[in-house]
Amino acid sequence: MTSPATAAADKRTNFRWMIVVLLFFCTTINYVDRNSLSVLKTILEKQLSWSEADYGWIQFAFTFAYAAFPLLLGRLIDRIGVKTGLAAALIMWSAASMALGLVHSVLGFAAVRFLLGLAESANFPASIKAIAMWFPQKERALATGLFNSGTNVGVMVSFGTVWLAEQFGWQWAFVTIGAIGFIWLIFWKWGFDKPEESKHVSPAELDYIRAGQPKGEEKLNLPWTTLLRYGQIWPFLIAKFLTDPVWWFYLYWLPSYLSKERGRDPMKSALLLALIYTGASVGSIVGGWLSGFLIGRGWKIGAARYGAMLAPAILMPFSIVAYYTESFGLCVALISLATACHQGWSANVFTSATDLFPSKVSGSVVGLGATTGGIGGMFLTLLAALVIQWTGNQKLVFIWAGLMHPLSLLIYWLWLGTNFTPANVDTPPDETKSHTPLLTAGSIMAVAGVVLVGLIWQNWAVCVKAAKLAGAAGAATAASGVLIIGVALVYAGMAKKPAAA
Numbered sequence: 001m002t003s004p005a006t007a008a009a010d011k012r013t014n015f016r017w018m019i020v021v022l023l024f025f026c027t028t029i030n031y032v033d034r035n036s037l038s039v040l041k042t043i044l045e046k047q048l049s050w051s052e053a054d055y056g057w058i059q060f061a062f063t064f065a066y067a068a069f070p071l072l073l074g075r076l077i078d079r080i081g082v083k084t085g086l087a088a089a090l091i092m093w094s095a096a097s098m099a100l101g102l103v104h105s106v107l108g109f110a111a112v113r114f115l116l117g118l119a120e121s122a123n124f125p126a127s128i129k130a131i132a133m134w135f136p137q138k139e140r141a142l143a144t145g146l147f148n149s150g151t152n153v154g155v156m157v158s159f160g161t162v163w164l165a166e167q168f169g170w171q172w173a174f175v176t177i178g179a180i181g182f183i184w185l186i187f188w189k190w191g192f193d194k195p196e197e198s199k200h201v202s203p204a205e206l207d208y209i210r211a212g213q214p215k216g217e218e219k220l221n222l223p224w225t226t227l228l229r230y231g232q233i234w235p236f237l238i239a240k241f242l243t244d245p246v247w248w249f250y251l252y253w254l255p256s257y258l259s260k261e262r263g264r265d266p267m268k269s270a271l272l273l274a275l276i277y278t279g280a281s282v283g284s285i286v287g288g289w290l291s292g293f294l295i296g297r298g299w300k301i302g303a304a305r306y307g308a309m310l311a312p313a314i315l316m317p318f319s320i321v322a323y324y325t326e327s328f329g330l331c332v333a334l335i336s337l338a339t340a341c342h343q344g345w346s347a348n349v350f351t352s353a354t355d356l357f358p359s360k361v362s363g364s365v366v367g368l369g370a371t372t373g374g375i376g377g378m379f380l381t382l383l384a385a386l387v388i389q390w391t392g393n394q395k396l397v398f399i400w401a402g403l404m405h406p407l408s409l410l411i412y413w414l415w416l417g418t419n420f421t422p423a424n425v426d427t428p429p430d431e432t433k434s435h436t437p438l439l440t441a442g443s444i445m446a447v448a449g450v451v452l453v454g455l456i457w458q459n460w461a462v463c464v465k466a467a468k469l470a471g472a473a474g475a476a477t478a479a480s481g482v483l484i485i486g487v488a489l490v491y492a493g494m495a496k497k498p499a500a501a
Contacts, residue, residue: 074367
């Protein structure tokens with residue numbers, strides 16, 4: 001007969017979903033803090049006499065830091081752990097958000113926003129690593145979709161800062177939203193530990209989490225130069241580079257499109273914004289749920305991820321119709337579908353990184369992906385502006401945005417085949433031999449970087465006219481980044497001397 005104590009121990013708890021709740025609120029706070037400046041732009045321009053160039057440089061400082069630091073912070077999180085790493089990052093970005101209420105100069109705002117971008121770039125490497133630690137493969141995409149929906153909620157909630165600024169002044173608006181992060185830390189300290197060390201997890205839940213996974217969260221000091229020798233990382237990096245800018249496009253250029261080409265002011269229509277970003281939240285959750293559902297129906301991991309990524313890849317091209325339709329309602333519906341598809345796609349792309357690499361290096365892998373996505377997004381700022389200036393509309397940008405997800409899925413399938421074979425990071429590749437694919441890719445990127453820098457430099461006046469000085473500077477920085485990454489890839493592919501015994 002089973003004793004009451006044994007029965008209680010055998011009962012499976014579900015505390016892992018509380019981890020998702022913590023990550024959801026962390027991500028929401030992250031997006032409220034980052035989006036607050038955009039929401040308060042009009043108020044700050046009036047009170048601080050900002051020009052468009054001033055605002056552009058302040059945003060550039062954030063964007064540059066957010067793109068440059070994920071690969072460094074991802075590796076740091078792999079070394080010090082998720083609990084300490086994410087807590088430290090949130091303290092830093094909350095303090096930076098509060099500090100915005102204390103500065104008045106353009107230089108001061110740019111410096112603080114740089115620190116904000118640096119700290120916030122740790123959110124996704126840490127969160128994806130936490131999901132990999134706490135969830136079996138069949139639930140990871142859903143868990144990722146749930147916490148990632150905080151990005152959309154954060155954008156919507158950030159409009160509440162206008163009310164705070166109107167009631168108490170813009171300084172207190174920044175101080176208030178920054179202080180919220182410190183409240184989250186109380187719950188993070190209480191709730192997050194390694195599953196095997198958590199007092200809230202029953203043995204049955206721990207067995208469920210660890211089924212088919214290595215026991216414990218081992219740490220592995222694996223340099224990014226070694227990670228790049230694993231073929232499994234490249235579809236993820238390419239997908240982030242191609243599809244992250246699509247989200248940037250909808251996030252930053254959608255208001256301009258709806259205002260200039262549709263004659264609607266989305267900033268004055270809370271219902272319109274709520275509809276679009278609610279669609280994104282639903283897509284994030286449904287996309288994550290779908291791959292778990294397919295796994296539960298007996299599909300292999302690779303097939304389930306492909307199945308869940310196929311739906312948004314098929315539907316995204318319909319967003320092109322949004323540009324051509326004369327019906328404003330259909331236009332908004334198709335744009336909402338596009339944001340939903342992207343977030344559903346994103347939930348599975350992030351999860352694919354944990355399918356292909358163990359949690360002990362997932363922070364580094366996701367950090368590399370975030371940097372490539374950031375570089376793609378910085379290029380988009382200039383390219384979209386140039387296209388709009390030359391053509392007078394956003395038609396070509398809409399067409400481009402509708403095609404990136406199908407292209408990325410094709411690359412995944414051609415590169416990985418029908419099965420997701422995980423990388424064996426416990427047996428690192430032989431770095432005493434040169435790696436031809438890395439040398440080739442690095443050489444191509446280095447040449448491309450030189451060409452891009454040259455083109456931007458020769459057409460600097462045109463670039464500044466199209467995307468303002470900060471946008472042109474962002475693209476020049478991204479082009480320089482391509483050159484630097486190309487050189488770094490060549491270095492990663494070169495044969496290394498054997499380590500001394």
